Amino acid sequence: MYRYDAIDQRLVDERAAQFREQVRRRMAGELSDLEFKPLRLMNGLYLQLHAYMLRIAVPYGTLSSKQLRALAAIGRKYDKDYGHFTTRQNLQFNWIKLEDAPDILDDLAAVEMHAIQTSGNCVRNVTADQYAGVAAGEIEDPRIYAEIIRQWSSLHPEFSFLPRKFKIAITATSPDRAAVKTHDIGLFMKRNDKGEIGFQVFAGGGQGRTPMMAQLVRDFVPKAELLAYIESVIRVYNLMGRRDNIHKARIKILVHALGIDKFRELVEADFAATRDSGSPMPAAEIARVAAYFMPPAYERIETPVRAFEAARFEDRDFARWVTHNVVAHKQPGYAIAVISLKPTGGIPGDATSDQMDRIADFADRYSIGELRVTHEQNLVLPNVKQADLHALWRELGKEGLATPNLGLITDIIACPGLDYCALANARSIPIAQRIQEKFADPDRQAMIGELKIKISGCINACGHHHVGHIGILGVDKQGEEFYQITLGGSADENATVGKILGKGFPAEQVPDAIEKLVDTYLGLRADGELFLDTYRRVGIEPFKERVYAAG
Amino acid sequence: MTAKIFNANDILSGRVVYLGADGNWSERIADAAIVQSAEDEARLQAIADEAFSARRVVDVYAIDVAIEDGHTRPVIYRERIRAEGPSIRLDLGKQSANS
Numbered sequence: 001m002y003r004y005d006a007i008d009q010r011l012v013d014e015r016a017a018q019f020r021e022q023v024r025r026r027m028a029g030e031l032s033d034l035e036f037k038p039l040r041l042m043n044g045l046y047l048q049l050h051a052y053m054l055r056i057a058v059p060y061g062t063l064s065s066k067q068l069r070a071l072a073a074i075g076r077k078y079d080k081d082y083g084h085f086t087t088r089q090n091l092q093f094n095w096i097k098l099e100d101a102p103d104i105l106d107d108l109a110a111v112e113m114h115a116i117q118t119s120g121n122c123v124r125n126v127t128a129d130q131y132a133g134v135a136a137g138e139i140e141d142p143r144i145y146a147e148i149i150r151q152w153s154s155l156h157p158e159f160s161f162l163p164r165k166f167k168i169a170i171t172a173t174s175p176d177r178a179a180v181k182t183h184d185i186g187l188f189m190k191r192n193d194k195g196e197i198g199f200q201v202f203a204g205g206g207q208g209r210t211p212m213m214a215q216l217v218r219d220f221v222p223k224a225e226l227l228a229y230i231e232s233v234i235r236v237y238n239l240m241g242r243r244d245n246i247h248k249a250r251i252k253i254l255v256h257a258l259g260i261d262k263f264r265e266l267v268e269a270d271f272a273a274t275r276d277s278g279s280p281m282p283a284a285e286i287a288r289v290a291a292y293f294m295p296p297a298y299e300r301i302e303t304p305v306r307a308f309e310a311a312r313f314e315d316r317d318f319a320r321w322v323t324h325n326v327v328a329h330k331q332p333g334y335a336i337a338v339i340s341l342k343p344t345g346g347i348p349g350d351a352t353s354d355q356m357d358r359i360a361d362f363a364d365r366y367s368i369g370e371l372r373v374t375h376e377q378n379l380v381l382p383n384v385k386q387a388d389l390h391a392l393w394r395e396l397g398k399e400g401l402a403t404p405n406l407g408l409i410t411d412i413i414a415c416p417g418l419d420y421c422a423l424a425n426a427r428s429i430p431i432a433q434r435i436q437e438k439f440a441d442p443d444r445q446a447m448i449g450e451l452k453i454k455i456s457g458c459i460n461a462c463g464h465h466h467v468g469h470i471g472i473l474g475v476d477k478q479g480e481e482f483y484q485i486t487l488g489g490s491a492d493e494n495a496t497v498g499k500i501l502g503k504g505f506p507a508e509q510v511p512d513a514i515e516k517l518v519d520t521y522l523g524l525r526a527d528g529e530l531f532l533d534t535y536r537r538v539g540i541e542p543f544k545e546r547v548y549a550a551g
Numbered sequence: 552m553t554a555k556i557f558n559a560n561d562i563l564s565g566r567v568v569y570l571g572a573d574g575n576w577s578e579r580i581a582d583a584a585i586v587q588s589a590e591d592e593a594r595l596q597a598i599a600d601e602a603f604s605a606r607r608v609v610d611v612y613a614i615d616v617a618i619e620d621g622h623t624r625p626v627i628y629r630e631r632i633r634a635e636g637p638s639i640r641l642d643l644g645k646q647s648a649n650s
Contacts, residue, residue: 031606032606047560047565049567049632050637050644080643097564419632424629427638427639429639430639480628481628
C-alpha cells in the first residue's frame with residue numbers, strides 16, 4: 001500500500017501543527033465560533049449532538065494493521081473505546097474533546113493519516129472498490145489512480161472552495177461495488193478498442209434531497225490525461241455551480257440544469273484549452289505510485305486446497321460463513337474474507353478498540369498486514385490463504401466478528417441518525433437493529449438471498465437509502481419519528497433511485513412492513529431471482545397492495 | 552407559555568450544557584433554569600448570548616420542556632437524546648453512570 005514520502009509527511013505534520021495553534025487560539029477565546037468553524041471543519045472536526053466528532057480519512061478504504069491499531073488507541077485514549085466506520089470508508093469518533101484534537105492529529109500523522117478534507121466544500125476522500133488489487137477480473141488496481149487523485153486534490157489551490165462538497169469514486173471491475181454512479185465524478189476503468197487502459201468519466205451523481213445518477217461525460221480518457229480532464233469537469237462546476245442555495249449547489253444540479261450535452265460541451269471546451277497546461281500524469285509518475293500497489297509475494301498454492309475443502313464439508317457454520325463472507329481472489333489458493341460489522345442487534349459499522357486491535361492482529365497473521373473498509377460499513381482482509389480461513393473464522397467468532405451475512409437482509413447500512421447526528425430527523429440504528437432481530441435466523445436470511453437495506457436518518461442520505469433495494473428514510477412528523485420506505489434502488493453499474501412505496505410508518509411498524517415486503521417477494525419470485533430481479537419484473541404494485549392491505 | 556430551558560455545547564468538551572438560574576452552565580439538566588415567562592426568557596437569553604460572545608459555549612438555543620414528577624424533560628425527541636445520550640448505548644452520555 002502507499003507510504004508517505006517526505007512531502008506527504010511534512011504536509012500532514014505542518015497541518016497538524018497549524019491546527020494545534022488554531023485550537024489554542026479558540027480555547028483562549030481569541031477566535032469566534034464563526035472564525036473557528038471553517039478551520040475545524042477543514043480538519044474533519046464537527047460538532048454533533050453530544051460532543052465534537054472527528055472524521056478521519058481512510059484513503060480509498062485501505063488501512064494497514066499499524067494504522068488500525070493507532071485508531072484503536074485513539075478510541076481508547078480520547079474517545080469511548082469505539083469508532084464508527086462510515087459509508088465513505090472513513091472512521092468517526094463521536095466523543096472528542098476540542099483540547100484533545102491536536103494530539104489526535106499528531107497521533108494520526110505518526111501513522112500517515114489525517115482528517116484533512118473530510119469535511120468542507122472540497123474534494124473529499126476518494127473511494128474505491130474495496131476489493132481493489134485482489135478482485136478477480138480487475139482491469140488494473142484502481143487505487144493507483146485514487147492515490148494520484150488524493151495527492152492532486154489535497155489542498156488543491158483552485159478547488160478548495162467549491163460550491164459544495166465533491167465526491168469521487170473509482171472502480172476497475174464489474175459489478176461495481178463502489179456505487180460509482182452516485183458520485184459527483186464516477187470513474188470506471190476500461191480498455192478501448194486498441195486495448196489501452198483509461199477511464200470512462202461520469203459526472204453529476206449524488207444522493208441527498210435530489211438524488212440523481214451520474215451521466216456519461218466521456219467514454220474514454222487516457223491515463224495521461226485523467227487529472228487534466230477531471231480538472232476541466234471540476235472547473236466548469238466551480239465556475240458555474242450555484243452558490244446561492246446550499247441545497248442546489250452540488251454538481252448534479254448544474255448538470256441537470258444545463259443538460260448533459262451542454263455540460264459535456266463546456267467540459268470539452270475547457271479541456272481543449274487547458275489539456276496541455278493542466279496537471280500532467282506522466283507514465284513515470286504512474287509507475288512510481290503503482291510500485292506501492294504491487295501485489296505481495298504470493299505463494300504458489302496448489303488448488304483445490306484440501307484442508308479448506310474438508311473444513312467446509314465438515315463444519316456447516318464455517319461453510320455458511322464462507323458462502324456469504326468469502327469472495328474469490330485473483331490468486332489461486334487465496335481468498336478475500338469480509339468481516340461483518342453487522343451482528344444482530346449491533347450498531348452497523350461500529351467496532352470497539354479491542355475489536356480493532358484483534359482485527360489488526362488477524363490482518364498481520366492472515367492477510368499480510370492489510371485491511372479495507374467498505375462503503376457498506378464492513379472490514380475486509382484481502383489476502384487470506386484459503387488454508388487459513390477456518391482458523392481465521394474461529395478467531396473471528398471469539399470476538400463476535402463472524403456474522404455470516406454479507407449482502408443479506410441483516411447487512412444493513414445505517415447512518416448514525418438521531419442518536420448522534422445534529423442534522424438527523426429520526427433514528428436509524430434502532431430501526432436496523434429491530435429488522436436484524438426479526439430476520440436473525442441465518443437460514444431464513446440465506447433463503448431470502450441478496451437484499452440490501454439502507455437507512456438514513458434524514459434527507460441528506462448518508463445511509464444511501466435512495467439506492468437500497470429497500471430504502472428507509474427517517475423523517476420528523478410533528479415531533480415524532482416516521483419512516484418512508486422506497487423500493488428498487490440500486491448502487492451498482494445499473495444504479496437506480498428507489499421509488500416511494502407509499503405513506504410512512506411509525507418506528508414500531510417498520511419491521512413488520514419490511515417482513516411483508518419480503519414475504520411478497522418470496523411469494524412472487526421465479527427460480528433464481530433475487531429481490532431486485534423480482535421487483536423489476538413485477539413492479540411496485542404487488543408490494544404496495546400487501547403492505548397497505550386492510551387488517 | 553410552554554416551559555423552556557436554554558442549552559448549548561461547551562466549547563472545550565463539546566458536551567451539552569444547560570443554563571442555570573445563577574448564570575452558570577451545568578451538564579445536568581436538573582440544574583437548568585425553567586423559563587416560565589417572557590421576562591425570564593429575555594433575561595436568560597441575554598445571559599446565554601453573553602456566554603456565546605465570551606466564547607464559553609456554542610450552538611445556544613432554547614428548548615421546550617415538560618416537568619414530569621419533578622424532573623425536567625425535553626419535549627422533542629432530539630433534545631431528549633441530547634439530554635440523555637444515544638438510545639442504543641445506554642452506557643454512554645448523560646444517562647450513563649460513568650458520564
